[in-house]
Amino acid sequence: VKVSLAKVFFRSFLIQGCWNYVGMQNVGFVFGIAPVLKEVTKNREQRVALLNDQLGFFNTHPYLASAILGATASILMKGKSDAVKEIRELKDTFSNPFAALGDAFFWSTLKPLFSITATAAAFMGSLCAPVIFLVLYNVFHFWIRTGGFIHGVQGKMEVMSYVKRLGIPGISGRLKYVTRMLLAAFAAGAAYFMPSLLSSKITEGWWGLMIVPIFLTAFLVKKGIGVLTQIYIFGFVLIILFSVMG
């Protein structure tokens, strides 16, 4: 059983392998749970019923999917007759909230926070910047993924209390505040060092005004003008200006 559970855990890393527009992570979910399915299903009918049901729509945050896989494995191992129904309820209960929590915590909070941290390290000349990002980000990733799976195997209620204990919404809110402040400090630092980066005659005092184009970009993004469009217009104008001025 332990070997099968370990297989399920490691397979959870590949849950997005066959992401499709119809069932999203459904094929990945079957791939993940397959070792336990093989072990617990006794006859063909049961196997067909469970397999078919797992191929229904499923989508959640990939890191928190391990918790749902763990809980599914736990239901299957109990060998209940209504396992299909119970697994369906489990997925319906957790997939959407976990997707929202995971997106807000990992994509919108941790990734920008550690990106800025690592970029600041790179800006100061550290060749270890990519390693800094990978270590910082993955400590949280592996911790929550592993914790989710372990608690999932202990049962549905355990998953719920584990995720509640993590207090993700509160942490996300506070960390977003920190990210915003780090971003501002980094932008100020980058603007201050522009004269040395560009060997520019324009003194540091003037580069502080870089906040104006930052706000302009923010305004244009809000108005629906993409960043790439802005960059190419800016680049084109700048090349013409510099060429004319020689």
Add this chain to the structure above:
Amino acid sequence: MIFGDVKAGLTIGMVLELLWLAKQPLGTSLPPDDTIVAVAAPAGAILAGKELDISGIPLISFAVMIALPLSAIGKLVDAELRRINNILLKRARVAARAGKIEETARQNIVGLSSFFLFFTLFTLLGILSVWMLTILLYPYMPAGGYRALEYIFWSLPFFGVGAMLGREGGAVVFGLVYAAAYSLLFLVGRVG
């Protein structure tokens, strides 16, 4: 590292990381494929630099400007591959109806392999196109253009910061911290 210029790779990586700070794969949305740009731009710049016997920020900036549209193409390729995965789902359903667990699960590996194969090919094509276009076009830039490229390159992080601010909001806090941090640096610089 492979092309022997870690610093160029790190510089481009740093700038691109900030440029796409606001782009995240939230829900089922697909962000631009920054990986292809992060690989194709430094590789193309280093290879073209060896060919043209030049290096430096203007060359890197030029390669990045050529590579940036690849992110949008990468997103389209990603979406197309996900559409193709619908076929794999159909195969998985046939196998599931026959009660074949292994066969059903295998479709995930097939999907993963096709992603790996297509993106490896796409990345190689990206490197090739950045390399070739840089060799062909870079020497014909107008004289002042090289200086402009330096400004463009070091301005890219500010576009990323602006995009993040536009998406997340919090302009007041941002403005206050920016002003405080800049003033502090300015004062320390003056005293130093």
